[in-house]
Amino acid sequence: MLTKNLLRYKIQNGRILPQFVNPADSQLLAIAEQLIAVFEAAPNKPRATLLETSKQIIDSTPGVPIVKRGLEKLLLDRTEFDTAPNEELIAFRQKLFTETSRLLSRETFPNYADYQLFVQAQFDEAELGTKLYADLPSCQPVLAFKTLSAERLLHRYNAAQVQGLLLHCNTLTLKLADSMTAELRQLFKYLRFHQLLCTIQRSGRHGDAPLQKQEKQNENLYRITVDGPLNLFYKTKRYGMNLANFFVALLHQPKWELTAELQFRNSQPYRLCLDESCGIKPISQQFLAYIPEDIQLFQAMLRNKTEAWDIRPGSQFLPLAGDFYCFPDYTLVHESGVSTAIELFHPWHQGHLIARLNTLAEQTCVPLILGVSKELEKKPFIAEALAASAYFSQFGFTFRDVPTMGSLLPILNSLVNQ
C-alpha cells in the first residue's frame, strides 16, 4: 500500500482525483522493468545497496519522481529481508561496551583521541569501523523477492493509489450492476473477512436513500453502503484499513461505482468517485472456479450417504425480508428438482448469525438451511438465540469443523417430503 506522502492526486471542487498512471505507457513500463530487474537481482545484497541502486534509476530516468518512488515502495512490500538477530555482532558489542563502560566510569582521558586509541588498541580497529552496528536495517540482506510483470506493477500502483486514499475514509458506497451471483458472493465474503458491515438496496425496492429513476429500471443494480460497527456512532476512519483491503475485491466486479468521503488530518472532507472505467485490473486471485477442500470433503460425505442429493458451491443469491440478502455457502439439489441452500456460521460470524435469525424470525418457506459452528453455540447468548428461533429448530443444525450428513440429511429429507 502507498503511504500518504507517495499518493498523487488533485483536488477539484471538493473532489479528489487520483492521478493514475497509464499501464500501457512504454516509458513507464521500461522504468518499471528496470526497477523490477534491480529487485530480482537483490537477494543476498544489503537493503542500503538495493535502495541505492533503485535510487539511481529513480534519479536518472524521466518521469515524475513520486510515481517512481511509489513503484519502489510496492516492490519493497514484496521483498523479504533477513531481520534475525546477528548473535556474533551482539556478542562483539557486549564485549566492547563492557570494556568501554569500565574505562569511562573509572578514568578520565586527556582528550577524545587518547580514548579512541586506547579502545582501538584492545579491539581490531577495522572491526570497530565495520562491525559495530553492521546489523542495522540498512545492512540487512534481502532474502527473497516476489516478482511480477511491469504491467501488473503499474496496475498495482493504480490500485494502491486508491487503497492509500481509502485509508482516510469512513464509509464506502458502492453501486454494482451486472454482477453474477458468484461474484457478489465473493465480494460479500471479503466483506465479512474484513469485519465490515453493509446495507444493501436492490433496484426497485424501498429504502432510506431511494435509487434514481434510471437505476430502478436495472433489475441487477445494487447499492451497498459499507462501513464498520462503530460507524453507527462516529464518523470514524477506524475501518480505513479494512475498507482499503476490501477494495481489492471490488475490482473483480464487471460494473461498479465507488463513492467515498475522505478526510485527511485537519482538512475538510473530500469526495472520491470512481468506476470500472478507471481501468484498474484485478490484483488478487478470483477463486470462482476453485472448489475449496471443505466442499470436496462435504461432497464426498454426501455421496457416501445418498445419491439423491448433489452439492455445489453456493451460486444462488437469496433476497430476504426487509431488504436483506443472503449469499449461501452451498446449494443442494435433489433429483426431484427440489433445491435448497446452506449458509454456514463460523465462530467469527456471531453478529451475522444474530442478524440472520432476526431476519428469518417470521419466515417459514425460505429455501435456506443454517449451519452453526458448535464453537459459536457455546456462547450462552447464541445458544439462547438458537433455542428461541423457530426457524432454526426446523431448518438449522450445528457442526464441529465441517457439516456432517447425520445432522443435515433429516432436514433435507423433510424438504423433499414437504
Added chain:
Amino acid sequence: MAPLKINFDKGTLILQNVPKPLQAQLADTHWDERTLTFRAPAYRYRQIISQLRAHDIPYQDTARQFTLEPFTLQKTTRPYSYQTEAIDAWHANGKRGVVSLPTGAGKTLIAILLIAEMQRPTLVHVPTIDLMHQWYTVLTEHFGQAVGLYGGGYHELETLTVTTYQSAVMHAPYYGNRFGLAIFDECHHLPGEQYQYAALSSIAPFRLGLTATPERVDGKETRLYALLGECCYEARVHELSGKTLSEYRVVTIAVEMEDTERVQYEEARRVYLTFLKQAKINMGTPRGWHTFLWKASQTEEGRAAFKAYLTQKQLSFASTTKREWVWKLIQRHCGDRILIFTQDNDTAYQLGTRFFLPVLTHQTKLKERNAFLNGFRDGTYSILVTSKVLNEGVDVPEANVAIIVSGSGSVREHVQRLGRILRKREGKQAVLYELISKQTGEHFVNKRRRQHHAYQSSRHTPCAVKPK
C-alpha cells in the same frame, strides 16, 4: 416479553428486546439497520447496566465475560501518603479517572494496589514494547502468577495481561469484554485518532489512566477524561522534588557551531526560508508543515528546499561542537550513570559509533534491548545512548545524568526525559544538560518548552562556554 439481552460484538454492544420507553434513553444506543438490533459503543456498558438497574429492568448479560479474580499480592510495599490519596481519590471518583504524577513518583504501585483491591481481570495498556516487558516483570513479581502479553509478537491472554495500545486497537473488538479493570499507562496517548478505540471497544467498567502529563497541545485531554473519567489526582514535580523524587537541576548549554558548519547552516536555512516565502507558506499554522511537504514535492526548487531544511536541522541537532560537549560531559561525570538522548536514530548511532557506546533505539532487537537495560541498571554499562524509546516510562532509577543532544519542541518529551533521572536514591543529585545550538531554531524551541512548571521550579543554570 422476552428479557432484554446484552451481547458484545466487535467492540460494540448489541441489545435485543429493548422495551420501547427505554429505547431513547439508554446511553449512546441506536437502532442498527444493518443487523436489526440496537447497538451501543462497548465503553457505555457500565452506564447502560446502571440505567437498567435504576429502572429495575431485568436483563440477560452475556457481554461480560469476566468474574471476580482472587489476585494476591506476593510483595508488600508501603505506599507514600500521596499514593494512598491518589487511590482514595480514584475510588471516590466512581472507580475511574486519571492520576497524574511525575515520572518516578510510583504510578505503577498505585495500579498494582488497585488491581489487588478490585479483584477483576485487568488489561494494562502501554505505548511501547519496552514498557510492556517492564509491566510484565513488575506484575509477575507482585502477583506471582501467569501474566499475559499481547503485542510485539505475543498473543497470550491471561486474567492479568499487558498489551500495547496499537495491539489493543486491533484486538479489542475480540477480547474487549474479558476485563473488568482497564489501566492505561502514559494515557495522554489515548485520545489519538486510532488509540482511542482501545478504550471505546472495551466494556471494562473500572478504568485508571496514569500519566505525568495529561495536557495535550491539541486539547484532546477532554476526550481522555470522557473515556477514562476525570483527572482525580494530580501532584507536580516540584511538590515531590527532594521528598520522593531526587533533587535535580537543569543546565542549558548554548553551543557555538564551527565556522564551516555555520556557513553551511546559514546557506541551507536561506534556501529553506526563501522557498517558504516564495511559496507563501506559514509554518506557524496547523497545516503549515503539510503544505510545505506538499509544495516541496511539486518542483525541483521545492525538493532543494526540503533538502536544505533537513541539512540545517541536522547541523543544529548534531554539530561537531555538540559532539565535543558530549565528550566533555562524559568525562565530567566519570562514574555517573548517563543517558544521552537524541532526536533521531542517525545521531544516536553516530554518537554510539564515535564513543563506542551502546545505542538503544526501536531498531534494537528485544534480547539486546533487555541486555542493554539490565546492563545499565546493574552498572555493567554506565552510559546509554537513545533516541526516543527511553522517553517514556522505562524504569532506569540508577540514571542521574541526562544529556539532551537534540529533541523535538514538545514540552512533554522534555518533561518525560527529565523524569528518567528523577527516581529517588540515597544522596542522588540529578542533572539534565540541554545542548542548544546558538542562533538556530533550537534556541526558540528550547525557550518554548521551558514554560513547563518542571523547568520553572528547577534550579536552572544557563551556560554558554565553549568546550575546551
